[in-house]
Amino acid sequence: GAVVSQHPSRVICKSGTSVKIECRSLDFQATTMFWYRQFPKQSLMLMATSNEGSKATYEQGVEKDKFLINHASLTLSTLTVTSAHPEDSSFYICSARDLGGGAVNEQFFGPGTRLTVL
């Protein structure tokens, strides 16, 4: 149980285009999902916290107009990188917190999406 998927796993796009990344909790409901960014050989940096049915909470320094987050249901959150540029190339990882059952403070992570902007 507690499986989180991400789609796509890899995406290559041209500079100036927008890319949408999906994060799904497959076998549980998640009121809260988190989006992280990971640069090569570095730790995870929390970008934003996504709550179902409400606006996301962005960490300091993260542009909310550039990284659009939508959490439309208890099993799906999307991150859209708008007008992508090469510096947005990174590994994006989502996680989800189980609504019921299990440890209240445990997050389950998706496999990540590698974005390359040419």
Added chain:
Amino acid sequence: GNSVTQMEGPVTLSEEAFLTINCTYTATGYPSLFWYVQYPGEGLQLLLKATKADDKGSNKGFEATYRKETTSFHLEKGSVQVSDSAVYFCALSAVNNAGNMLTFGGGTRLMVKP
């Protein structure tokens, strides 16, 4: 604020060697502590956790004990295998205004040679 400090890598060991990756934390209250493992090109997997002082988390031969007096959660394994090569992240979870948030250490890369 909360923070996690873990030893910098890479840590290079021969197969069957003993592994220790140090992790210390700073937090208010009583956090839960975690070790996550990340294999190349993949997301994070929970390796083990401990939710209160003196708890020992264990999984796949890895162990870590929650030491409140030394604010530490060191990861150990008695005999590593090549398949253990990965990046290991120590993390804590504590309640703040936004709920339970994870704070990660910088990660330690482990390379095990046959």
